[in-house]
Structures are given as C-alpha cells and as structure tokens.
Amino acid sequence: MSNSKNNILIIRLSAMGDVAILVPVLNALFKQNKEVNVTILTQKFFTPIFKDFKNVTVYPVDKKGKHKGFLGLFRLYKELKPFNFTAIADIHNVLRSNVLKLLFFNKKCIQIHKGRKEKKELISKENFKQLKTSSERYADVFRKLGFTIDLSNPVFPEKKPIPNIFKNVINSERKTIGIAPFAAHKSKMYSLEKMKIVVAQLSKNYTLLLFGGKSDVAQLETLKTNQNIYLAAGKLSFTEELDTISNLDCMLSMDSGNAHLAAMYGVKVITIWGVTHPFAGFAPFNQPKENALLADTKEYPLVPTSIYGNKYPQEYINCADSITTEQIINKVNSIL
Numbered sequence: 001m002s003n004s005k006n007n008i009l010i011i012r013l014s015a016m017g018d019v020a021i022l023v024p025v026l027n028a029l030f031k032q033n034k035e036v037n038v039t040i041l042t043q044k045f046f047t048p049i050f051k052d053f054k055n056v057t058v059y060p061v062d063k064k065g066k067h068k069g070f071l072g073l074f075r076l077y078k079e080l081k082p083f084n085f086t087a088i089a090d091i092h093n094v095l096r097s098n099v100l101k102l103l104f105f106n107k108k109c110i111q112i113h114k115g116r117k118e119k120k121e122l123i124s125k126e127n128f129k130q131l132k133t134s135s136e137r138y139a140d141v142f143r144k145l146g147f148t149i150d151l152s153n154p155v156f157p158e159k160k161p162i163p164n165i166f167k168n169v170i171n172s173e174r175k176t177i178g179i180a181p182f183a184a185h186k187s188k189m190y191s192l193e194k195m196k197i198v199v200a201q202l203s204k205n206y207t208l209l210l211f212g213g214k215s216d217v218a219q220l221e222t223l224k225t226n227q228n229i230y231l232a233a234g235k236l237s238f239t240e241e242l243d244t245i246s247n248l249d250c251m252l253s254m255d256s257g258n259a260h261l262a263a264m265y266g267v268k269v270i271t272i273w274g275v276t277h278p279f280a281g282f283a284p285f286n287q288p289k290e291n292a293l294l295a296d297t298k299e300y301p302l303v304p305t306s307i308y309g310n311k312y313p314q315e316y317i318n319c320a321d322s323i324t325t326e327q328i329i330n331k332v333n334s335i336l
Helices: 016-032 044-050 069-083 095-103 116-124 134-144 192-202 214-221 238-245 257-263 325-335
Strands: 006-011 036-042 056-060 087-090 108-111 176-180 207-210 229-231 250-254 268-272
Touching: 006 069, 016 036, 016 044, 016 134, 016 257, 036 069, 044 056, 044 238, 069 095, 087 095, 087 134, 095 108, 108 134, 176 192, 176 257, 192 207, 192 325, 214 229, 238 257, 250 257, 250 325, 257 268, 268 325
Parallel strands: 006 036, 006 087, 036 056, 087 108, 176 207, 176 250, 207 229, 250 268
Antiparallel strands: none
C-alpha cells in the first residue's frame, strides 16, 4: 500500500525494553537514509513508543486471539500481504517470526543474529567480555538490507509536554528522578528495604517519581515517606508515562524496560544489576558503562548466572543487595 521504494516490515513481537531499543535505531535509519517507510509488527500496547515517527505504522499482532497458532499466523500473513513490503527485518527471530519468514518466501528477509553461542560462553565464563549491544544487532539487520546506520552520534526526541498531574511537580527548581524498582525476575531487583533508604536520602535533594505497573502500586506506596516522593504508577496512560519520562533528569532502574524507555529519550540512566550483566548487550542505549552498578562478584562469582535473570542459584536471589545504598546515592549525585 506504500509507494516508497523502501517499505520495510519490522518484526518485534514482545518485550517492552527490546521494543524501546528499536527507537534510536529507527532515528538513525530515517536520518541517514531517504524514502524509508516501516511497518512494525508488535503488541498494540507498544504503539505510543513510536508516536514521534511520521513514517512508522504499528500493525498490532494479537498473539492470544486471531493470530494464535499456525492458522492465526497465516491469517496475519494474508492481512500483511497487500502492503507490498520490499523487505522484512526480523529483529525477534523466534518461532512465530520464522513461520512468517517462510510465508513471505518471495521477500528478502534478514534476521537478527542473537549471538547465542557467545552468550552461553559469557555465562560459563569461557569468554567473559562485552558482547555486541542489542541496538547494534538491530542496526546490523538494516545494514544487511542495504541501509547506512551509524549509532555513534544519536539524536534524541524533544521533551514532551508534562502531563497535567505532574505539571506543578516537575520544574527547574529541583531535579527530577524516576525510580523503577521492579523487574521481571526478583533476582534482578534491589530489595525494597534497601530501596527505601535510597529513596528517603535522595528525596532530601530531588523530586522523585515512582514507576511500575498497576500491580506494584501497594508496594510503591511503602516508599512514599514524604512530600517530595510521588507515585507515577497507576496514575498515567502509557503515552503520559512516556511523556513524563522524557522530562526526567535521571532514571534509576533495574535491568528492565524502564531503563530502555528513558534511554530512548536521551535521559541519564543508572541501572542496578543482580544476576544479569551488561556484558550480554542489554544495557540501556548510549549510557556510560560507569552508570551500571553491578553485584559484588567476589561475593557472587557466578554472576551473570543467566542472560535474562530467569536462572540462578537460590542463594543469589538477593545478590543486587551487595551494591550499597551509598554507591547508588553517590552515583546519582555525581551525574546530577
């Protein structure tokens, strides 16, 4: 349906952080190449992540409904076929995207190289070194499709209008820090007991906004000990949440999606790492490596125990707590 000579279908079905990593790559793609239109196949919820792009269409995939199973994927293929894509960029490379690749057999399709072998070697300490970042792996897919992409001088979107609820909260008088203390796995989280100390200390000098899902609200309330700490979780639409994040001076996050959402706006991000490690390539985009605070490897020599934090010895579940509250507070103060 597009007249562009470069009409690309991008497949990235799930994981909010991984979807957010695509934003700076698309910024580079559009600035360094002419006449490119893309359609992103992903979850409907993620649509606001791409609201700044004129030449991006989000096509929502319904994995649990009409696009479920092989018949659902065939239905999805029939829906997408009239778009006349010139090529397919599969930056997910899972079973579903492989099925779509087969169905689009007459189109050029480049799939992401996930580096599974070197990630295994990283976990086993056979070859413990910094691996290629996810953003560079994404960029490689577009390079193989013939596009120029250099990520070394990124341009970030402008700050968005501050949502009404925080209009009088975010201002130039005090710096504003977003704090996102949750992650997909407990093994990647700093304990709320220690986070309470960090929050109390930081709130003396900064305005704090607490981020998380609706199910996290009750736990986040326990961190709200004075009038400089505000709850963002459960109060905003996803679009408003992104607009708020774009106005932060700093985001303090676990190895989780919020780190990537802040990084795509060029916000300074400090990450806390438990059983995972930035060497695997999932550190937030364009952040100095000093902003990643790591578990004590003398105390926890097996770190990283897995790439995603889903595998670890039981005694490693609280390994992020080997990072002291002083380390975190000092790091925030040093970058603000």
